[in-house]
Amino acid sequence: MRAEELASRWHTHLAVERGVSDHTLSNYDRDLRRYVGWLAAAGVEDLAGGTPRHLGADVAGLRRGAGGARPLAASSAARALVVARGLHRFGVAEGVLPADVAAEVPVASTSEKLPDTLSVEEVAALLEACPTETAAGLRDKALLEALYATGARVSEVLALSVDDVADAAGVIAVTGKGNKQRLVPLGSHAQAAIDAYLVRGRPAMANGKSHALFLNARGGQLSRQSAWNAIKVAARRAGIDKDVSPHTLRHSFATHLLEGGADVRTVQELLGHSSVTTTQIYTHITADSLREVWAGAHPRA
Incomplete structure (x- = not known):
């Protein structure tokens, strides 16, 4: 053939x-x-x-x-x-x-680069950097809060509809790769930001044609590029020099959960990874953090 x-x-x-x-x-x-x-x-x-x-x-x-x-x-x-x-x-x-x-023909091994992450303080600064006086600012605040709260891919969050979060009760269904659905907690901060956007932001953007949760100025579904740009703008406002992207929030979500004591299997489920091997890259980051703390605190480091 x-x-x-x-x-x-x-x-x-x-x-x-x-x-x-x-x-x-x-x-x-x-x-x-x-x-x-x-x-x-x-x-x-x-x-x-x-x-x-x-x-x-x-x-x-x-x-x-x-x-x-x-x-x-x-x-x-x-x-x-x-x-x-x-x-x-x-x-x-x-x-x-x-x-x-x-x-x-074997696939050559490549050096594994650990993903960039933000500290908890940097994430907080990023989330507070979105002005909430405008509809777009309310949308961007809700978007960033949702990305960090769920650890979902940006495409998964942008695919959410209003109905997906209307009666979420703190948990939403996210559709991932292969059309597989998983349940992820939304959290009180993200829920509050989304509620504020739905009440004071989205109505100003909606034209009645799209059920997408996150809209652009013309009333259509927000694009990946626009979501990326919203994060870049927030990072500049927050004074963060790192190269911040939607995936940075996903990496930070996983790292912070593991550092907080979550087990790797739970994080795997929340991220929608088919194999725990993919998730285990984040355990390398937390191990590095432990080594830094130990080196600075142990008398025989």
Whole structure:
């Protein structure tokens, strides 16, 4: 089967049967187009003609910037290989490829970078930096409070509707990857900020066409870029020099819970991680914090 045809079938499978998000699909499609194009340039039209040598040469080319392209970091090259391996694995599962040659190409280990986090004091300053005299300020305050209170991804929070929080009683249902729902506590501060936005902010933005909780100035659902910008503005107002993003609040949520005594399995459930291994990166951060405290306090440090 031609590589581009199989790639199209895999895209449909991921979107329809696996419920993969549009953002993830976009990233996969970019890597797939590049991989299929590279195979065609190497004279491989039928994916069955691909070999481990082809994949190894492809990854090596990505790392060194073959063909005048920008060299990719090890993590980006590793992701591209994961996508290529997924395509071959799908072809075998569908019975159109005789063997999974990509399985023989190992994914190179990359140095694990711990995510940036804010201290509890920095989070408090960030949340207080949103002016609540305007509808947009009330919205941004509610958005930031919701992100930190739930630890949800920004796409998950932006997908919330008014009905999702109207009778929340302190707990809301968040729809994550693969359309899987999980319950997360909202907390009194986030609930109060959302209530204030619903009463004094959202009505000024709504045009009756969208049920989304967080609206833009035209009455449509707030975009990821606008949410990102709201956090950047709040960080500047709070005097925070770190590179703060929606994911920073998610990282901070997990770190603060673990530092406060929550067990890793609970944090895994709240974050919507399918594997506890993904969550355990945050235990490295708390271990670093413990070492710092110990080094400063122990007489034989």
